[in-house]
Amino acid sequence: MTETHATEAVTPVFPPGRYGRRRAPQRRRPVLFAALVAVLLVVTGLISVKLYQQYGPDYSGEVVSYTDITDSQIRITFQVTVPEGEPARCTLRARSYDGAQVGYADVLVDNPGGARQMTQEHLLATTAKPFMAEVLGCRPVE
Known part of the structure; x- marks a missing residue:
């Protein structure tokens, strides 16, 4: 009698064509995301300064x-x-x-x-x- 160990990782096998094509995991791009956030912050800051100069409390x-x-x-x-x-x-x-x-x-x-x-x-x-x-x-x- 053979024993099955519960600690073994078993990858499930699906019948071909039944559940569609499995996608490969996509790579995340943290550098691109950080750059987009930085650009958004700079643009928001510039707009804020412009509006403050235009409508700010001069009087x-x-x-x-x-x-x-x-x-x-x-x-x-x-x-x-x-x-x-x-x-x-x-x-x-x-x-x-x-x-x-x-x-x-x-x-x-x-x-x-x-x-x-x-x-x-x-x-x-x-x-x-x-x-x-x-x-x-x-x-x-x-």
């Missing part, structure tokens, strides 16, 4: 201080960063202690000297006593 504003707070006004001092020589239009808002908007204005920031950063002051009229002021945003003058 920005921030409040430096607010003073002269009364029941009907607030004086806002804010700093604006723009492309050199360009004017800007900034939107200012005053809020009351409960968060309600009590004052709103679009302010033209002229840039006669062609500076990149400017500080401007604006007296904003309000409908109630303001608690704080903010620059909502700045954009190019159209």
Whole structure:
């Protein structure tokens, strides 16, 4: 009596023509795949830089201080960063202690000297006593 060892690897034999032609295993190409991924990353990076330069935050504003707070006004001092020589239009808002908007204005920031950063002051009229002021945003003058 002969014994069959379970550890022997036996390749199955299929009847010819019954299951179609067996394919040879294909070689993988990791170098080609890595090169395609690298090219995709470079192209995506270049597109991102181009879009950031075209639509990025060239115009920005921030409040430096607010003073002269009364029941009907607030004086806002804010700093604006723009492309050199360009004017800007900034939107200012005053809020009351409960968060309600009590004052709103679009302010033209002229840039006669062609500076990149400017500080401007604006007296904003309000409908109630303001608690704080903010620059909502700045954009190019159209």
